[in-house]
Amino acid sequence: MANNDKIILPEKYYLDNFKYVLSFVMDKYEPLLSNNEIAFVTGFTTLSEDAQCLYVRVSNRKGLFFRKEKLIYSEIANLNDAHEELLDQNFLINKPFLEIEECYQLINIYNKPEIIQMLNPLDIEVDKKLKKDELILGLLEGHDAEILQQIFYTNSIITQGAREELDMIKLFFFGHNHGDMSDFVIRDVGHAKFMEIDESKLGTSFDSREEAEAVMQLSQLNKEFYLLEEALSPLSMYAWFKEIEIGYFLNMDKAKQRAEKLVHKVGYHLEKHKHYEEALELYHISSASPLRERRIRIYNKQKDFDKSLTQAKQILEGPNDNKEYYIALDVINKLDKKLKTTTLRQKEGVSISVDESYLHRVEQGALAYFEAKGYQGYHSENSICRNVFGLFFWEEIFDPKYNSLHQPLQRNPSDIYGKDFYAKRKEAIAEKLQKTKSKKHLSKILESSLELHQGISNPFVHWDESMIEAMWQFLAFAKLKQIKSLLAEMAIDPKNRSTGFPDLFIWKENDYSFYEVKSPNDHLSEKQLFWLERFQEWGVPAEIALVEWT
Structure with missing residues (x-):
């Protein structure tokens, strides 16, 4: 798709996605749903399309309270009728009593001049010089919350109902509490590509x-x-x-x-x-x-x-x-x-002179130092090793048989950063490494992943063209045994062993090296020391570059 090709989503795309989530959860988790959650799904399907659209629009917004006059959606023919229908069916509610935090959120949906204007008829004195948040806190401290609710909770306030039921349905779908319906938009406009997996092979987020x-x-x-x-x-x-x-x-x-x-x-x-x-x-x-x-x-x-x-x-x-x-x-x-x-390890590093103009771009300054000495290089940090790992073990990462893929928008398997990742895949990982007998064979595996999965979201792969080039450059120098040792080490604990790699990768003719760059006030981390020691053990050239400003 060309950069100027803009994808126009259908007018009610968000409603289609919402209905998909409800259908998915009902098909997969109905025995685990409460009566209220099932009633929510059933009740939603009986609403008019305008009412459905308004509910989904409100549920996708942040906050507890919304002003009806501020909600303008061209696809909803009659907002007032939709509002009344949702109130009648308890999909929108009028809260009889607000907690202090809720009262703060209610008043906060108005701007400062509006707050002052609404208080005028009651002769409530306010310091107009205060910032809005200070003004609201002062009101809450000095006045009864019930009175404030009567002032600011007007008939035009929209409050989402069935919030708990919807939150639980989203939890079943996403498998975690920070799931966001915007993931559908990210997919549909092409900002991210997800693995296409037969839904019948998807596992379950929860078993009970x-x-x-x-x-x-x-x-x-x-x-x-x-x-x-x-x-x-x-x-x-x-x-x-x-x-x-x-x-x-x-x-x-x-x-x-x-x-x-x-x-x-x-x-x-x-x-x-x-x-x-x-x-x-x-x-x-x-x-x-x-x-x-x-x-x-x-x-x-x-x-x-x-x-x-x-x-x-x-x-x-x-x-x-x-x-x-x-x-x-x-x-x-x-x-x-x-x-x-x-x-101790940092003190063994080599000193390099870097111009102070790179004060806030220390890695670029170090790279410029080596380039001035005839080297080529990349500020690659973790990308090279993560790319090798993500592309080589693509099938093992995403294989549905490990019950770590639960829904079609999942970027990462649910066990990717846990101890179970290696425990489940240990035999498959060992077998793949054992069968890889040459660098040519290894390269074919990587090329196949690049061709089959180009651009698809993978927790380890950085699809930037320069980082793919850097990966191939490293593989041209490294020995098969070194690469396999790297892959085996990362697989044991992807959460902690997929970061901490040196900042720079440089080469000149047959000479190459990784460098961890440290400015005078920077300190080596435990993760960085781990990889420097492993690289030394395997014979992969890696050093610490201690920057001295000139």
Whole structure:
């Protein structure tokens, strides 16, 4: 498609997509749906098309409240009739009582002059110099929310009904709480291409109603956390968390990872405010990353180095990821009066002189330095290695038999960043690597993926032409054994081992190298150290370029 070819979507494309989602969920998950959710789907199909359009339009907008006069949709013939129909069928509602946060959102849909004008008849004094948000907060602090609701909740206010039912239906469809109907638009206008998979082969996001409700509850708890974070004291946040039956969520596969993230958020909030004992209590709930590393940091702050050392040794016996491994190693090295592992390695880098005009483009400056010495190169960062991985293992990543593809707009398999990714595909990965006997064979696999899947969304592949060229250039130099070692290493833990690769790839004649670029105030990360060590082990030239400004 030419750049100036603009795709015009059908007038009611959004309604077609919404109906598709309802049909998909009913076909695949009806036994798991509640009576209210089934009634929602059934009731929606009986609405007039204008009413359906208005409901979908409102449900796709952000916010709780909308002003009818601000909703202008040419495809809806009679907005007032559609509004009345939706109110009658409870797809739109009039809320009898608003919480403080809801009242804030209601007043916020008006601009500042409108707010002042609506208050005039009631002789409510306001400081017109205040910013809008300060004005609203002042109103909420000084006046009864019920009175404010009577002023601002007029007959022209539209409030979405059946929100909980729709949220659950979207959860079943997308498999997560941040699913967005705009994904259909991104696909339909050609901004993204998705894998085409026979829907009969798609797996399920949830195997039980309990799993889906647990994920929905955790989503609500996360929202609560962000609201309470600023309003409550740290110890009150701790008391709030203690009321949650976190063990229930941790014992459920589909909810476990989300629960661990909540534990980390609350624990880190306590740690920031120096409530170390309470934070440690939460960090001991699970051994997931980064909870064990946070324990070490608190033990060190408390100068309890015995516990820190014990924890470090436990991590080294079975690290969750590269960062955890190197932090544990640093604790042990410190006892031998050694520098931090990453610091030691950085000191071994080579110094290069870069003009200060590249102060905010340090990688480009380093590349210019090498180009002045006759090298060619790319600022490729993670793209080269990720491209090789994503193209080589394309079938293994997207094979429906692993039950990690649940709906047709899915960019990434649901297990792509979890421990299950490798566990499920271990045999297929090993077999493919074993059967790849030559670089020519490997190149054919990559060429086939490029030809069959050009432009299709893949969590690892960067389709920029220059990055594909950089991949081929690297493969021209690397040995088959080195490439296969790279692929095997990345496959073990794609979440943590698909980033941290060196910034630059350069070559001249038969000489090539990767370089991790560090400005004077920049520090080597654990992920970067991991790949520098692996490259050294495999004989892939890789170094740290320490920039000196000139």
